[in-house]
Amino acid sequence: MDLTGARVLAHRAAVQGLHGDDPDAVLPLGVVDSPPKTGAAALGVRGRREGTEDLVRVLSLRGAPHLHRREDLPALRRQLRPRTPRQLAAWCGAHPTPEPEHVDLVVDLLHREFPGDTATKGELSAAISPHLPAVVTPYCPGCEANHVIENVFRLATLLAGIELEHLGPKLVFRRPTAKPDVEEPGEPTLLRDYARLVGPFAKADAEKWLGTGPPDPWPDLRPVRVDGKRLLALDDLDLIAADPPAGLLLFPRDPYLLGPRHLVADPDVAKQVWRPVGSPGALVLHGRVAGAWRHEFHGRTVTFQVTGWSKVRGTARRAISDQAEVLAGVWGGAALGADVVEW
Incomplete structure (x- = not known):
């Protein structure tokens, strides 16, 4: 495929x-x-x-x-x-x-x-x-x-x-209230959920996410090609036909950013977002990471500093503004408002 x-x-x-x-x-x-x-x-x-x-x-x-x-x-x-x-x-x-x-x-x-x-x-x-x-x-x-x-x-x-x-x-x-029972090996449901929610992946990506070394067993997988690169997918892969959101403000370890990094970001952009220490957030436009963002609290306002904000237009600009308001609500409820500026 x-x-x-x-x-x-x-x-x-x-x-x-x-x-x-x-x-x-x-x-x-x-x-x-x-x-x-x-x-x-x-x-x-x-x-x-x-x-x-x-x-x-x-x-x-x-x-x-x-x-x-x-x-x-x-x-x-x-x-x-x-x-x-x-x-x-x-x-x-x-x-x-x-x-x-x-x-x-x-x-x-x-x-x-x-x-x-x-x-x-x-x-x-x-x-x-x-x-x-x-x-x-x-x-x-x-x-x-x-x-x-x-x-x-x-x-x-x-x-x-x-x-x-x-x-x-x-x-x-x-303090734990009760000691859990010892669980016996079973179906690799975590890996199956990873394959279902991330889509085609390389085994190294899944192993890095798990952090446990090579799992045993793997779920049933089949080879696919994505933009010419060989990856693996579930046997029953059924891709949903949809348009990606116009704009997203995600943290660098958000589940959307799992899997092969080349699918979500060009190398120069990836260097801006995924850093050894102090990674900023990922600005996602129409499905791919287009830049980075940080935030600061000033009284009752949280300011989002977005890479290239002046160049973001149309539905993507409105979507990012909406995302900033959502995140302000998560962090401070009705007490915080959002302000998006150029970084």
């Missing part, structure tokens, strides 16, 4: 609810929520107006804070739990890989040693690290101490059923 990138992106925008008709469509993937409220922003631009109080905030994919539906957590734990040394090594970075049973030990200690009703990451790590073997607590030059491997700790909080407070500059964990 030969496809165009424009058709793939139009389909992606439609199935991800970016026309405002299904604001929760992306929740099977989870929504990155770092810094806090960026997850609410991702759902807000899709039409969600009731906030995110009904969702849980946990450390999930790649150990990053995400918003999820509580009923999706068992499947998430089942699919992110490392079951091979290679999968566990993906969570350990440059550290030697411990045994899988060490992950279960960290999970048990998170329940047994949890201090108080809530705890910061530092408090919780300090409570469990003295009870762990050396292979799980290597020396950290930055902290000048031995403590549990960072991403093993993050993964274990998810496996232990530990949730995060929704707001605040630091990660604050809530």
Whole structure:
């Protein structure tokens, strides 16, 4: 099957609810929520107006804070739990890989040693690290101490059923009320949702998103060509015929921007948006990333500084102005207004 990138992106925008008709469509993937409220922003631009109080905030994919539906957590734990040394090594970075049973030990200690009703990451790590073997607590030059491997700790909080407070500059964990059951391997529903909501992808893109190393098994996939490049898609791929939204203000880890980066941005534009530190937002015009944006709060106004704003015209300009108002509402309710200026 030969496809165009424009058709793939139009389909992606439609199935991800970016026309405002299904604001929760992306929740099977989870929504990155770092810094806090960026997850609410991702759902807000899709039409969600009731906030995110009904969702849980946990450390999930790649150990990053995400918003999820509580009923999706068992499947998430089942699919992110490392079951091979290679999968566990993906969570350990440059550290030697411990045994899988060490992950279960960290999970048990998170329940047994949890201090108080809530705890910061530092408090919780300090409570469990003295009870762990050396292979799980290597020396950290930055902290000048031995403590549990960072991403093993993050993964274990998810496996232990530990949730995060929704707001605040630091990660604050809530005491778990019950230990979740151990989930057995099952269907790769996360990867199937990724393929369904992102469209054609490369295996490396999906592995990077999961952060778990090569998954096993993969869903049933077939090769397709998009703008001449070979990618993979679900066997039952059925692209929705639609026009992409005229203008969007997205954060750089929004689900719309997953998958092969060349589909959404030219290399020079990608360098503006995806940076090692402090990435700005992505200005999306008619499906593709056209520039960047940042925002600042000034009293009761949030100012959006948009690359090339003076050159944005017509329906795209109106759409970006509407998006700015939506985001101001997510961040401050009726107390904030939006102002869009040139960057």
